[in-house]
Amino acid sequence: MTFIDEKAHAELARIRKAREKQVYPYFREFETGGLHTTIAGQPIVNFSSNDYLGLTNHPKVKEAAHKAVDSYACGLSSSRVQATTVDHVALENRLARWYGFEKCLLFTTGYQAMVGTIAALADKDTTLVLDSYSHACILDGTFMAAGVPGRAPEVRFFNHNSVKSLERILKTRERKNAIVLIEGVYSLDGDKAPIKEMVDICAAHGAYIVLDDAHGTGTLGMNGRGILEEAAVEGRVPVVISTFSKTFGGIGGILLGRGEVVEYIQHTARSFLFSASLPVPIVAAASTILDMLEDEGPKLVSELHEKAEWMRSNLKSAGFDLGASNTHIMPVYCRDERKALFMHVALLESGVLMVPITYPGVKLGEERLRLNVTRGHTQQDMDKALDLLKMYGEAFFVLSGEDLGPLEDD
Numbered sequence: 001m002t003f004i005d006e007k008a009h010a011e012l013a014r015i016r017k018a019r020e021k022q023v024y025p026y027f028r029e030f031e032t033g034g035l036h037t038t039i040a041g042q043p044i045v046n047f048s049s050n051d052y053l054g055l056t057n058h059p060k061v062k063e064a065a066h067k068a069v070d071s072y073a074c075g076l077s078s079s080r081v082q083a084t085t086v087d088h089v090a091l092e093n094r095l096a097r098w099y100g101f102e103k104c105l106l107f108t109t110g111y112q113a114m115v116g117t118i119a120a121l122a123d124k125d126t127t128l129v130l131d132s133y134s135h136a137c138i139l140d141g142t143f144m145a146a147g148v149p150g151r152a153p154e155v156r157f158f159n160h161n162s163v164k165s166l167e168r169i170l171k172t173r174e175r176k177n178a179i180v181l182i183e184g185v186y187s188l189d190g191d192k193a194p195i196k197e198m199v200d201i202c203a204a205h206g207a208y209i210v211l212d213d214a215h216g217t218g219t220l221g222m223n224g225r226g227i228l229e230e231a232a233v234e235g236r237v238p239v240v241i242s243t244f245s246k247t248f249g250g251i252g253g254i255l256l257g258r259g260e261v262v263e264y265i266q267h268t269a270r271s272f273l274f275s276a277s278l279p280v281p282i283v284a285a286a287s288t289i290l291d292m293l294e295d296e297g298p299k300l301v302s303e304l305h306e307k308a309e310w311m312r313s314n315l316k317s318a319g320f321d322l323g324a325s326n327t328h329i330m331p332v333y334c335r336d337e338r339k340a341l342f343m344h345v346a347l348l349e350s351g352v353l354m355v356p357i358t359y360p361g362v363k364l365g366e367e368r369l370r371l372n373v374t375r376g377h378t379q380q381d382m383d384k385a386l387d388l389l390k391m392y393g394e395a396f397f398v399l400s401g402e403d404l405g406p407l408e409d410d
C-alpha cells in the first residue's frame with residue numbers, strides 16, 4: 001500500500017460505517033432524468049432537485065438540444081478561444097439584454113465562472129469580503145486568488161447576512177479596494193441576502209459587489225430575473241454570476257457585467273480559457289428556456305411561489321423547523337445526524353428523495369433534509385411528501401425534538 005492508499009482508506013472510515021449501516025445517502029443512481037425518476041426500479045419524486053421551474057424535461061427543450069446535436073454534436077473539442085459558435089454569442093447577447101447588463105460571457109459551469117472571475121479581479125490592492133456561509137465556488141476562487149504569488153488579496157469574512165458585520169469589515173479593511181461576494185439565495189438555508197441594505201453599505205464604502213444569483217435566477221422577481229429585480233436594485237450591482245444548472249435545465253455559467261469588465265475576464269480567467277467550450281445542445285436548451293421566461297416568466301414564477309407557499313405553511317403548521325428559510329428552498333431541520341439519515345432512508349423507501357445534509361456540510365446540530373419545492377412538483381407529490389414527513393417526523397422524534405437514545409451498536 002502506498003501512503004496515498006493508506007490515507008484514502010483512513011479518510012473513508014466514516015463513509016464505510018454509513019454504508020455498513022445502510023444509511024449512506026449520496027450518489028443515488030437515477031435511471032431517468034427529471035423530478036420524477038426511478039432508483040433501482042422504484043418510482044421516486046425528487047425533492048432535492050434545483051430544476052426550479054420544472055422545465056428541464058420540457059419537450060421543446062429536448063427537441064432544441066436534439067437539433068443542436070445534429071448540427072454540432074455533443075462537444076466542440078476545444079476551449080472557447082478556438083471553439084465559439086454563433087449560438088454561444090447569440091445566447092450571450094440575449095441574456096445580457098434580459099438581465100439588463102452590457103455584456104454576458106458563458107462559462108462551462110457556474111463554479112468556473114465564479115472561480116475565474118474572483119481570480120481575475122482580485123489583486124494585492126484588494127480586500128475580498130465574504131459571507132461566512134459562502135458557496136464552495138466563492139471560497140475556492142478566493143483560495144486561488146490568495147495563492148497567486150505577488151497578487152494575494154486580503155481575505156475577510158462577515159457574519160452571514162449581517163449588514164452591520166459587513167460594514168465593520170469594510171471600515172477596517174487594510175487594502176484600498178474591496179470586492180464583496182454575496183449570494184442572492186443561500187442554497188443550504190434558503191434565506192435571501194438583505195441585498196438593498198448591502199448595496200447601500202457597499203456604495204457608501206466604495207466596495208464592488210459580485211453577486212452569485214444561482215438560486216435567484218428564475219425564482220425571484222416578477223419576471224424571474226433574480227434578487228436584484230425582486231429588491232428593485234437592478235443597475236446597482238456591477239457583476240452578477242448565475243448558472244444553467246438550476247432553472248435553465250442544464251449546466252453552464254453566466255457572467256454579466258459592464259462590457260470591458262466582462263471582456264477583461266474573458267481574456268484573463270483561466271477557468272474560461274483553459275477548459276472546453278460549453279456544448280451547443282446545452283446552449284440550445286438554455287436558449288429555449290429563456291424563450292419561455294421571456295414569453296411567460298411572471299406566470300412560471302408565480303406558479304412556483306404558490307406551490308412553495310403551500311408547502312411552507314403546511315410544514316410550519318405541522319411543527320417543522322425550517323430555520324431562516326424564506327424561499328422555495330426549505331431545509332427541514334432534524335438537528336441530529338442519525339435523525340436526518342433515518343428520515344432520508346424511510347422517505348426514499350416510500351418513494352420520496354430528500355438528501356440529508358450533515359456535518360461537515362453544516363455545523364453539528366444543524367443537520368437537515370434538503371427540501372426544494374419546484375414548479376414541476378404536482379399537488380399529489382406535495383401531499384405525499386408532507387404526509388410522509390409528518391409520519392416519519394413523529395417516528396424519529398424530529399417533531400418533538402426528543403433524543404433518539406442509544407442504538408444497539410452505537
Ligand SMILES: Cc1ncc(COP(=O)(O)O)c(C=O)c1O
Nearest residue numbers: 109110111135187214243245252
Ligand atoms: C450558490 C451557487 N453558486 C454556484 C454554483 C455552481 O454552479 P454550477 O452547477 O453551474 O457549477 C452552485 C451550484 O451548486 C451554487 O449553489
